Amino acid sequence: AQTVTQSQPEMSVQEAETVTLSCTYDTSESDYYLFWYKQPPSRQMILVIRQEAYKQQNATENRFSVNFQKAAKSFSLKISDSQLGDAAMYFCAYRSTNNAGNMLTFGGGTRLMVKP
Amino acid sequence: GEEVAQTPKHLVRGEGQKAKLYCAPIKGHSYVFWYQQVLKNEFKFLISFQNENVFDETGMPKERFSAKCLPNSPCSLEIQATKLEDSAVYFCASSQSSGGHSEQFFGPGTRLTVL
Numbered sequence: 001a002q003t004v005t006q007s008q009p010e011m012s013v014q015e016a017e018t019v020t021l022s023c024t025y026d027t028s029e030s031d032y033y034l035f036w037y038k039q040p041p042s043r044q045m046i047l048v049i050r051q052e053a054y055k056q057q058n059a060t061e062n063r064f065s066v067n068f069q070k071a072a073k074s075f076s077l078k079i080s081d082s083q084l085g086d087a088a089m090y091f092c093a094y095r096s097t098n099n100a101g102n103m104l105t106f107g108g109g110t111r112l113m114v115k116p
Numbered sequence: 117g118e119e120v121a122q123t124p125k126h127l128v129r130g131e132g133q134k135a136k137l138y139c140a141p142i143k144g145h146s147y148v149f150w151y152q153q154v155l156k157n158e159f160k161f162l163i164s165f166q167n168e169n170v171f172d173e174t175g176m177p178k179e180r181f182s183a184k185c186l187p188n189s190p191c192s193l194e195i196q197a198t199k200l201e202d203s204a205v206y207f208c209a210s211s212q213s214s215g216g217h218s219e220q221f222f223g224p225g226t227r228l229t230v231l
Contacts, residue, residue: 043153043205045222089157101147101171101211104220106159 002027002094006107013082014115020067021077021110023092031097034068034075035104039089048090051075053097079112087114118142120223122208123190128229129198137226138190141210147171148191149209149220150183159207165191198230 003026013019025034036048051059051068058066063083067076079086092107121140129135141148150162161175165185176183180199185191195202205227209220 043225045207045209047219050219091159101164101166103149103161103164103172103175104151104159105161109157 002029002032002096002105004092004094004105004107006090006092006110008110009108010111010113012113012115013079013086015082015084017082018078018080019082019112021079021090021092021112023075023077023107025073025075025092025094025107027073027094029096033095033097034066035093035095036064036066036075036077037091037093037106038086039091039109041088045091049077082114084114084116087112120208120210120221121190122206122223122226124226125224126227126229128231130231131200132197135195135198135202135228135230137193137206137208137228139193139208139210139223140190141208142221145210145212145221147211147218147220148185149211150191150193151207151209153205153207153225154201155204162193162206195228198228200230202228203230204228 005024032053034051038046038048049061063080065078089109091109093104096102123138148165152160163173163176163183164171168185180196183193205225207225208223211218211220
């Protein structure tokens with residue numbers, strides 16, 4: 001079974017600065033998807049960014065980018081120019097690729113606080 | 117619809133009572149997932165459906181939990197004889213059948229409180 005670990009329960013960043021959230025995972029599969037989800041206080045789950053394991057290029061979505069290290073099984077999220085609206089829980093998630101019905105396996109989450 | 121809808125928003129039950137949660141997936145999505153988020157923020161997968169068929173139920177505590185997705189009806193998750201540890205937010209998600217990269221779209225969740 002796959003496991004996902006987020007070792008930082010809480011992180012804090014100054015507005016306009018950059019912060020990196022860590023995620024490691026364990027799998028014996030060679031192809032899979034990795035995701036970062038944002039969960040604000042409203043509890044709504046919002047997909048931030050997605051990475052396909054067979055792609056070597058790191059995914060980027062505006063201020064959000066990932067550092068995907070397949071050999072190290074590491075998938076960190078970098079938020080640049082942090083904004084107050086980025087304050088939320090962030091969850092790293094893993095999914096096998098072979099079927100759209102495969103479940104997501106989540107890490108324990110990192111609470112990000114943004115200081116004005 | 118364009119969003120996953122979940123009802124009710126909040127549900128309060130006494131220990132031992134039944135709880136039933138509903139989910140309407142996005143129109144055209146073939147897969148439905150149920151996840152449980154306990155108060156420590158940990159997510160647990162419960163069950164998934166491909167149309168009305170169970171796809172994966174490895175996360176379901178089968179003694180008290182059951183789920184259905186019937187044609188032309190919202191999907192449902194039912195908990196018989198609720199326990200205190202069932203208190204959690206239950207999320208439903210749906211995805212298209214277009215391949216492994218399909219995004220799972222989440223509903224707003226149902227918060228279940230068992231007293």
